[in-house]
Structure formats: structure tokens, C-alpha cells
Amino acid sequence: MKIRKTPGRRPGYGRVFSLALMLAGSTVLTGCLHDDDDSSGSASASLDTNLFPADGQLEANIRRTTGGVPHITGANLASVAFGHGYAQAEDNLCLLAEAVVKARSERAKYFGPGVDDINIINDFSYKAQHILSGAETDYAALSQESKALVDGFSAGYNAYVNETDPADYPAECRNQPWVKAISPIDLLAHYRIVGQYASGALFATGAVFLAVPGEDPADAAPTPVIADAQMPQPDTVVQSARALASSRDSFQDMGLASNAWGIGKDMTEQGRGALLANPHFPYTGHRRLYQAHLTVPGYLNINGAGLLGTALPLINFNQNLTWSHTVSTSRRFTLYELTLKAGDNLTYIKDGEEKPITQETFQIEVNVGAPNPVVFERTFYFSEYGPMVSGNAITSGGLPKWGDAGTAYSYRDANANTGNLLDTWLGMSRASTLSEFQDVFRNCGTTLWVNSTYADDQGNAFYIDSSSVPNLSEKSIALINFKRSVSAAYAQLFDAGLTLLDGSESFDDWVEGECGGLVPYDQKPKLLRTDWVQNSNSSYWSTNPDQFLTGYSPMYGPENSEINPRTRLGITMLQNPTAAGMPGVTPPAGQDGKFSATDLINVIWNNRAWYAEQFLPELRERCGLIGATLVDGEDLSTACGVLDNWDGVYDKDSVGAHVFRVFIANYANSFDSDLTVPFNRDDPVNTPAEPSETGKGTASDVMLLALSQGVKALNSQGIALNATLGSVQYIRPSGDVPPGGTPVFQSVGIPWHGGDGNVDGAFNAIGVVTDQYAEDTRFPRIAPKVVPNTGRLSDGTVAGTEGWLIARGTSWHYGLEFTNNGPQAYGLVSYSQSSDSMSPFFLDQSQQFSDKQYRKLLFTEQEIEQNLITGGEQTINGSL
Structure with missing residues (x-):
């Protein structure tokens, strides 16, 4: 079907809210699915009109309110998803298009080999992990609900792509051949990558690529099917794969974090439930969160945000309940050591029987700048568990090569198949009671790699590790624990x-x-209370220290172990809701000790930090003792004076926060040796603690030496010790070029409050990112090089990145309480809705975050109508 274009479009965001649209108040667009998509099952005699239109005609009404938030209404789920796909494409077209290129193993085809041949390695690895081919299988088995969502979302995305002139696309993808219509299968392939962020994706940079019998580099090298003089050298691709695979030292760290509190009726102003949602995600790339309000009258009404490309919000609320997610400490894959048959690297022995290692051959295209791409071919290997991997590469030689010691390695991925991803979140979104919410997980729903923290209008606070975790036998668990010991x-x-x-x-x-190899509901860590539950990425066991959770599979994470500083601070604020923490700071729940929605958003923005509250008084005392005596050649008088006057928080006008940061970044290296009170499992919040008094207040004082090193770092970069935090800590997005281009800054710096969650122990956790590309993408960005042990202070070699250039942390966040009049919520998307630098929604919410100006999260018809932006309503039409 031909897409009818709306007249009056122009470059920049005016192409969405055109002059014609502003005058008319709405515009009608048409869109259709990719011609080769078969969703005929949706038109069967048993068609559910809550899911699909009876006549196959999609229609969605999109109303934009302040912040660019789309409120999308349709008569059925497919129509609402249609509007959602269209709106996301308006705001983040290039990121969505690049995500599909990645999922289709076509990065090398469009972007060339990439730095260190990473595009070749990724493309082959995703083929071996069956990202696209697995999506084809997933699609055939989808529920009708999921088909409605992916069919509709794809159609909406395609409508926008087809009705917009490629010359009007954002700079990153303007006139690019890789921006084109997608199929629902493409969308599902993207979901498979999202699902494997904490598992298979960790092996896609070389571990799978290098897994060949004997691990001979010659055998691992891809073979050119159609050669070209300019083609990458196969042996260098292998070298790159080995370097990349061996560079990872942790398969637990995803580079993501979050805080979430569920507050029960005992501790809320309204006597109902309340929620603090505070994901700490990247500000760039595919892991950006996008807010939307979706309504199918009588069937669905949710407001929240999801990762780009997801057809439903993932962290959201409805009339009766709300939840947020935090990255779990659980494990989502297991590595298997295979015992090979003597003299045969392609056969392994299991239970005394021979098992074959199977093979599949894949091809990819590589753009080498010639008229035609080079075609490479590689054979990959599989056990019954999944792809083979190079144990030698991922452990830097700790495990033997394939064939050495008669072994080889494979892995099984708990999130290899994500066909029920949308079913889980739709079930959560449509639940109206705690029991209905729990039923989603009783029926084997999974949130992939995150915990869920929940509150409702009945005053329940509920936590569950709802991630995908391998279900191991008691014998297997006992052996794991024994071998660890x-x-x-x-x-x-x-x-x-x-x-x-x-x-x-x-x-x-x-x-x-019952759950296909995953831990069932009754064996998952979970806790229901009427005071509070919380998670800030520490283990489930300390969800609430009044009721420790123990006795679960080690695959869920450690018990009786240290918790991170954000968790310690969060629990402290919950246990002491009327305590300020630092002089001048508003207590978390005010003077009444009862939380409201505004209290909760302000808990995020109070910018307290655990290490400041734990160590600043002691450091001030030692400063007073040392006086003007030099410490490691440094006069600390000015630094100590600044710290003596610091308010102890990480507000943008705070003076001294940056000095404390470079101190604590150094002193943290001495925690194990200098803190005198060890961790106590009965008091995880307050231990470990207490700096040693050895050399206290002298030139050999460990704390003062750490301060001296920090001051040297600031001086080396010409940063004044009495600078405000906002003058040296900021966001400044960059890009505006397609893959392979030279990025430029897209704005001036915007001062940013908050502290590093790991370094400062700040609850409002933010951080510097040194990657040269937007997260998960091949879009180049301007990134700093940093000084060690400073919380990632720029070393000044990259112009425009001086100080701390922030690119991750508090993202979509809100405080919500249930009242007699329904949910009341306040929050922001800190990096704003759109990644298009020409959009009015590119930095509008970012400035609000900088200024601590939250907005109400609109939910009722009256609120939406009162907050419509000029020309902010349109109706779009299409067909299945």
C-alpha cells in the first residue's frame, strides 16, 4: 500500500507538527505492514476486537502534552501499538533503524568492518545466536496479544518512514539506505538482543566467533566468497575477536543500575501504596527509555516508559498499581564443559553416550568502499545447549582451548527466546490487583534480567526477582556450592x-x-510488606533487613554479603524517614514520616551520598589536625576549607562535592585495609565502617593522602577547588553524523546534579561514559579520556569534555502515590524524549532536570486536554 504523505512538512521537528497540522488540529496518515508479513491469524473467526480491528483498518489518536509525551488512544491493541510505533519513529528514528540493522546482522553491510572489525564479529555472532532466524520461529508461535503489538508497532514505524522524505530524517540517518520499512520479525529480532543484554550479548564480541575445533586462528578466520583487494584481512579479524573477547573481566556487570522503592500503607500520607522509580540507564543509544501513555478503552490504560522499540512501556502505572525494575544480581546463562570423545573434537560424551557437535554456515556482506560488498562465510558450532564458545578467550587462558584436555565449552541462555516478552509486560499492565500481578509470574512470565518492585492502591509493597534464572537441581546447586568452597x-x-x-x-x-528450564514462581525470592521493600542492585537478601530473604539458589545472587552504597543509603532513608542525613537537607518523608509522590521524587533529587555521610565528618576532623602541614607535597588548607563549608550533597550549586569525589575515589582503594569494623551480616547497612586511626591527622594519614592525590588531579586540570559542582559536571550530547562520521556537540553544556553511584555512593546516580559510540550502536559520540582514581574526571585531551561529562544515570524517574482520586505521579525523562537534535523535545526535560522542575505525569482526560501543546494532536490510519 502506498503511504499518503502529509503536506506541509519541512526539515527539523516542524516535519511532525507542520503548519497544516497546527491549523487543522489533526492530520490523517496511512500506513501498512511490510508486504511479506503474514498476520492472517488475526483475521480469523475468533478475532478479539480488543486486539485487532475487525476490518483490518488501524486508527490511533496521538495527543502530545508537555515534554513531548504522546498519549495514544485506539479502539484495539494493534491500533495503539501502531500509534506508539509512529510516535517513537518521530522522536528516535535513527536509533530504531540502527537497532534493526544490528538485529539483522547487517552492520558490516552498511557501515563497513568497523573499528577492530567489530561489525564483522558482531554480525557473525548474532547469526550464530539465531537472532533473526530465531525471531522468525518466535513470530509463528506468538500469542495474539503479542502479534497485535508487534504488527501494530511495525506498521506505525513504517508509516512514518514511508511518509517522510529521507532528506528530512535526522542528521544521523538522513538519506541513508538502511532506514527502511521493517517487519514484525525485525522487531522481534531486536527484542532477542535486548533480552540477551546480560547473557548472549556478552559473548557476541568474540567468544562465539573464536569457537572452532582446536581454536586454530586459520580455522576461525572468515572465508571470502567474493574477494576484493580492499577487503579486511581474515587473520586480523581473528586477532580483534580475541582481544575483544578477553577484555571483559566480569560477566555480571551490564553497566546498568537503578533504585526502586515500594512503599506500603503504613508509611504513606494517603494510607495507600507509593513507588519511587529511578532507573540509571545510558543517555545515548538503544537503552534510552521513552515515555508514552497507551489507552484502549475498557482494556488497557497505562502510562510509563520502555526501552526504544518495545511496543509497551516497561516501567509504568495504571489506575490501580505501579512498578519499577532494577537490574538483578541473578545469572541468566550457564557455561557447560563438554567431555570430548578421544580423537574427535566434534563429538562429546554425555551419560556415556556420544553426542554430535553440529555445524551451521553463515554469510554476511561487508562494505569495503567498492561498488559491491565483499561476502564472507564462516562455519559455527553448536551443542545441545547452544552455541559453542571459546573458554580460553573469555578467561584469558584460564580455561583450555577447544580440544586441549579433551574438553570444549558451550552455553545455555535463559533469555535466548523472548517470544513472551510482551505478554509478560501486557499482563502486568492489565493487572488490577496484587494477585493478578503475581499471576503473570506464576504463569512463568519473566522480566529477563531485572527485579520488579511494586505498589498498589490497597497499600501493598511487593518485591520479586522476576528475571530469567536457570532452574538447577538440588544436586547441581550443592555441587556448585561445594566447588566454590x-x-x-x-x-x-x-x-x-x-x-x-x-x-x-x-x-x-x-x-x-513448568517453566521450560527456568525457576518457577514459588522458588523466586520475593517479599510482601505494608511498610516498604526496596532494591538498588544489591542482592535480594537485604530487600528489607527486618525480614532477610535466604535459602535461594546461588543463581539469584549472594546472601549474607556486603551491599552497595546506594542500597545502604536507601535503606537508611527508609529506616529513618524523618532524619535529614546532612544539615539543611529535607528529611526523606518530611516531618510526618509519611511519603507522598513529591516526597519520593525529591528523595531522588536530595542528592545525598552514602560516603559523604559516612566519612565527611571524619575527614573534616583530620583536616583540622593536619593544619598547614604538607601531605605528599600538597598544602591541603584550601581543600579542607572547602570541605568544611560543603553542604554534603551533590547539588549543582554545591561547592566541595567535586573535591570529595576525587578524595573518595582514591580512599576507596584502601577500604579493605583501612576500615576497622568488618562487614556484619546482621548489620549490612552500617558495616563495613570506621577508618583506622593509624597516623590520624599526620602526613601519613591514609585519608589525607587520598585527599592529596585528589587535589593534585584537580590542579592538573585547572579546576578550582571552590568551583560549584554544576560548573564542572554537565551533560552535552554529541553526534549529528551517521556511522563513520565525525561527531559534533549538539548543544552547550547543561549543569547536572547528582553523584556517581559507585564512587560517591550517591542515590541520584549518574556517571561518565568513555565509549566512543552511543550505547549499543555505531553512532559516534565525543567521549572523554579520564584520569584514574578520580570518578572519571576528564584528562583534558578531548576538547569540550573538561570536568565530568555525564552520559548515564538517572533517566526515566518518578514518584507516585495512590490517592482516593487515583494515581498521582511526578517525574521526568532526564535526557528528554527525542534523540533528534532538531526536535523541541531534544533537551527540554533535560533543562527541567537541571533545574529540579518535575512535571506531573498526566493520566486523566482533563489533565491531558489542559496540557496539549500547540498543534499536538493527530490521527493516523493504516491497515493490517
């Missing part, structure tokens, strides 16, 4: 996130059970 090498692997199981015996296979 007797083998330092095994324990080291486990601590790095590699759960090594025995592939020669079936007892180490996952217990299939």
Missing part, C-alpha cells in the same frame, strides 16, 4: 559471573519443570 579457580570463575557446569552428566542440565 574447595576450588579457588572455580570460585574465581563464579565470582566473574561464569557458572561452569558439567556437560558430561545430565544432572547438571536445567530442570525443565
Whole structure:
């Protein structure tokens, strides 16, 4: 079907809110699915009109309110998803298009080999992980609900692509051949990558690529099918794969974090439930969160945000309940050591029987700047568990090469298939009671790699590790615990996130059970209370220290172990809701000790930090003792004076926060040796603690030496010790070029409040990112090089990145309470809705975040109508 274009479009965001649209108040667009998509099942005699239009005609009404938030209404789920896909494309077209290129293993085809041949390595790895081919299988088995969502979203995306002149696309993808219509299968392939962020994606940079019998580089090298003189050298691709695969030292760290509180009726002003949602995600790339309000009258009414490309919001609320997610400490894959048949690297022995290692051959295209691409071919290998991997590469030689010691390695991924991804979140979104919400997980729903923290209008606060976790037998778990206790090498692997199981015996296979190899609901860590539950990425066991959670599979994370500083601070604020923490700071719940929605958003923005509250008084005392005596050649008088007057928080007008940061970044290296009170499992919040008094107040004082090193770093960069935090800490997005281009800054710097969650122990956690590309993409960005042990202070070699250039942290965040009049919520998307630098929604909410000006999250018809932006309503039409 031809897409009818709306007249009056112009470059920049005016192409969305055109003059014609402003005058008319609405515009009618048409869109259709990719011609080769088959969704005929949706038109069967049993068609559910809540899901699909009876006549196959899609229609969505999109109303934009302040912040660019789309409120999308349709008569059925497919129509609402249609509007959602269209709106996301308006705001983030280039990111969505690049995500599909990645999922289709076409980066090398369009962007060339990439730095260190990463595009070749990724493309082949995703083929071996069956990202696209698996999506084809997933699509055939989708529920009708999921088909409605992916069919509709794809159609909406395509409508926008087809009705917009490629010359009017944002700078990153303007006139680019890789921006084109997509199929629902393409969208599902993207979901498979999202699902494997904490598992298979960790092996896609070389570990799968290098897995060949004997691990001979010559055998791992891709073979050119159609050669070209300019083609990449196959042996250099192998070298790059080995360097990339061995560069990861942790398979637990995803580079993501979050805070979430569920507050029960005992501690809320309204006597109902309340929620603090505070994901700490990248400000660039595919992991940006996008807010939308979706309504199908009588069927669905949710307001929240999801990762780009997801057809539903993932962290949201409805009339009766709300939830947020935090990255779990759980494990989502297991590594298997196979015992090979003597003299045969392609056969392994299991339970005394021979098992074949199978093979598949894949091809990719590589753009080398010639008229035609180079075609490369590679054979990959598979066990019954999944793709083979190079154990030698991922452990830098700790595990043997394939064939050495008669072993080889494979892995099984708990999130390899994500066909039920949307079913889980739709079930959560349509739930109206705690029991209905829990039923989603009783029925084997999974949130992939995150916990869920929940509150409702009945005053319940509920936590569950709802991630995908391998269901191991009691024998297998006992052996894991035993091997960790007797083998330092095994324990080291486990601590790095590699759960090594025995592939020669079936007892180490996952217990299939009711959830297809995943831990069922009754064995998941969970807690229901009427005061509070929380998670800030520490283990489930300390969800609420009044009721420790113990006795769960080690695959969920550690018990009786140290918790991170954000968790310590969060629990402290919950246990002491009327305590300010630092002089002049508003107590978390005000003077009444009861939380409201505005209290909760202000908890995020109070900018308290655990390490400042724990160590600043002691550091001030030692400063007073040292006086003007030099410490490691440095006069600390000015720094100590600044710290003495610092308000102890990380507001943008705070003076001294940056000095404390460079101090604590150094002093943290001495925690193990200098803190005198060890961790106590009965008091995880307040331990470890207490700096040693050895050399206290002298030139050999460990704390003062750490301050001296920090001051030297600031001086080396010409940063004044009495500078405000906002003058040296800021966001400044960059890009505006397609892959392979030279990025430019897209704005002046915007002062940013908050502190590093790991370095400062700040609850409002933000951070510097040194990657040269927007997260998960091949879009170049301007990134700093940093000084060690400073919380990532720029070393000044990259112009425009001086100080701390922030590019991750508090993102979509809100405080919500349920009242007699329904949910009341306040929050922001800190980096704003759109990644298009020409959009009015590119930095509008960013400035609000900088100024601590939250907005109400609009939910009722009256609120939406009162906050419509000029020309902000349109109706779009299409067909299935």
C-alpha cells in the first residue's frame, strides 16, 4: 500500500507538527505492514476486537502534552501499538533503524568492518545466536496479544518512514539506505538482543566467533566468497575477536543500575501504596527509555516508559498499581564443559553416550568502499545447549582451548527466546490487583534480567526477582556450592559471573519443570510488606533487613554479603524517614514520616551520598589536625576549607562535592585495609565502617593522602577547588553524523546534579561514559579520556569534555502515590524524549532536570486536554 504523505512538512521537528497540522488540529496518515508479513491469524473467526480491528483498518489518536509525551488512544491493541510505533519513529528514528540493522546482522553491510572489525564479529555472532532466524520461529508461535503489538508497532514505524522524505530524517540517518520499512520479525529480532543484554550479548564480541575445533586462528578466520583487494584481512579479524573477547573481566556487570522503592500503607500520607522509580540507564543509544501513555478503552490504560522499540512501556502505572525494575544480581546463562570423545573434537560424551557437535554456515556482506560488498562465510558450532564458545578467550587462558584436555565449552541462555516478552509486560499492565500481578509470574512470565518492585492502591509493597534464572537441581546447586568452597579457580570463575557446569552428566542440565528450564514462581525470592521493600542492585537478601530473604539458589545472587552504597543509603532513608542525613537537607518523608509522590521524587533529587555521610565528618576532623602541614607535597588548607563549608550533597550549586569525589575515589582503594569494623551480616547497612586511626591527622594519614592525590588531579586540570559542582559536571550530547562520521556537540553544556553511584555512593546516580559510540550502536559520540582514581574526571585531551561529562544515570524517574482520586505521579525523562537534535523535545526535560522542575505525569482526560501543546494532536490510519 502506498503511504499518503502529509503536506506541509519541512526539515527539523516542524516535519511532525507542520503548519497544516497546527491549523487543522489533526492530520490523517496511512500506513501498512511490510508486504511479506503474514498476520492472517488475526483475521480469523475468533478475532478479539480488543486486539485487532475487525476490518483490518488501524486508527490511533496521538495527543502530545508537555515534554513531548504522546498519549495514544485506539479502539484495539494493534491500533495503539501502531500509534506508539509512529510516535517513537518521530522522536528516535535513527536509533530504531540502527537497532534493526544490528538485529539483522547487517552492520558490516552498511557501515563497513568497523573499528577492530567489530561489525564483522558482531554480525557473525548474532547469526550464530539465531537472532533473526530465531525471531522468525518466535513470530509463528506468538500469542495474539503479542502479534497485535508487534504488527501494530511495525506498521506505525513504517508509516512514518514511508511518509517522510529521507532528506528530512535526522542528521544521523538522513538519506541513508538502511532506514527502511521493517517487519514484525525485525522487531522481534531486536527484542532477542535486548533480552540477551546480560547473557548472549556478552559473548557476541568474540567468544562465539573464536569457537572452532582446536581454536586454530586459520580455522576461525572468515572465508571470502567474493574477494576484493580492499577487503579486511581474515587473520586480523581473528586477532580483534580475541582481544575483544578477553577484555571483559566480569560477566555480571551490564553497566546498568537503578533504585526502586515500594512503599506500603503504613508509611504513606494517603494510607495507600507509593513507588519511587529511578532507573540509571545510558543517555545515548538503544537503552534510552521513552515515555508514552497507551489507552484502549475498557482494556488497557497505562502510562510509563520502555526501552526504544518495545511496543509497551516497561516501567509504568495504571489506575490501580505501579512498578519499577532494577537490574538483578541473578545469572541468566550457564557455561557447560563438554567431555570430548578421544580423537574427535566434534563429538562429546554425555551419560556415556556420544553426542554430535553440529555445524551451521553463515554469510554476511561487508562494505569495503567498492561498488559491491565483499561476502564472507564462516562455519559455527553448536551443542545441545547452544552455541559453542571459546573458554580460553573469555578467561584469558584460564580455561583450555577447544580440544586441549579433551574438553570444549558451550552455553545455555535463559533469555535466548523472548517470544513472551510482551505478554509478560501486557499482563502486568492489565493487572488490577496484587494477585493478578503475581499471576503473570506464576504463569512463568519473566522480566529477563531485572527485579520488579511494586505498589498498589490497597497499600501493598511487593518485591520479586522476576528475571530469567536457570532452574538447577538440588544436586547441581550443592555441587556448585561445594566447588566454590574447595576450588579457588572455580570460585574465581563464579565470582566473574561464569557458572561452569558439567556437560558430561545430565544432572547438571536445567530442570525443565513448568517453566521450560527456568525457576518457577514459588522458588523466586520475593517479599510482601505494608511498610516498604526496596532494591538498588544489591542482592535480594537485604530487600528489607527486618525480614532477610535466604535459602535461594546461588543463581539469584549472594546472601549474607556486603551491599552497595546506594542500597545502604536507601535503606537508611527508609529506616529513618524523618532524619535529614546532612544539615539543611529535607528529611526523606518530611516531618510526618509519611511519603507522598513529591516526597519520593525529591528523595531522588536530595542528592545525598552514602560516603559523604559516612566519612565527611571524619575527614573534616583530620583536616583540622593536619593544619598547614604538607601531605605528599600538597598544602591541603584550601581543600579542607572547602570541605568544611560543603553542604554534603551533590547539588549543582554545591561547592566541595567535586573535591570529595576525587578524595573518595582514591580512599576507596584502601577500604579493605583501612576500615576497622568488618562487614556484619546482621548489620549490612552500617558495616563495613570506621577508618583506622593509624597516623590520624599526620602526613601519613591514609585519608589525607587520598585527599592529596585528589587535589593534585584537580590542579592538573585547572579546576578550582571552590568551583560549584554544576560548573564542572554537565551533560552535552554529541553526534549529528551517521556511522563513520565525525561527531559534533549538539548543544552547550547543561549543569547536572547528582553523584556517581559507585564512587560517591550517591542515590541520584549518574556517571561518565568513555565509549566512543552511543550505547549499543555505531553512532559516534565525543567521549572523554579520564584520569584514574578520580570518578572519571576528564584528562583534558578531548576538547569540550573538561570536568565530568555525564552520559548515564538517572533517566526515566518518578514518584507516585495512590490517592482516593487515583494515581498521582511526578517525574521526568532526564535526557528528554527525542534523540533528534532538531526536535523541541531534544533537551527540554533535560533543562527541567537541571533545574529540579518535575512535571506531573498526566493520566486523566482533563489533565491531558489542559496540557496539549500547540498543534499536538493527530490521527493516523493504516491497515493490517
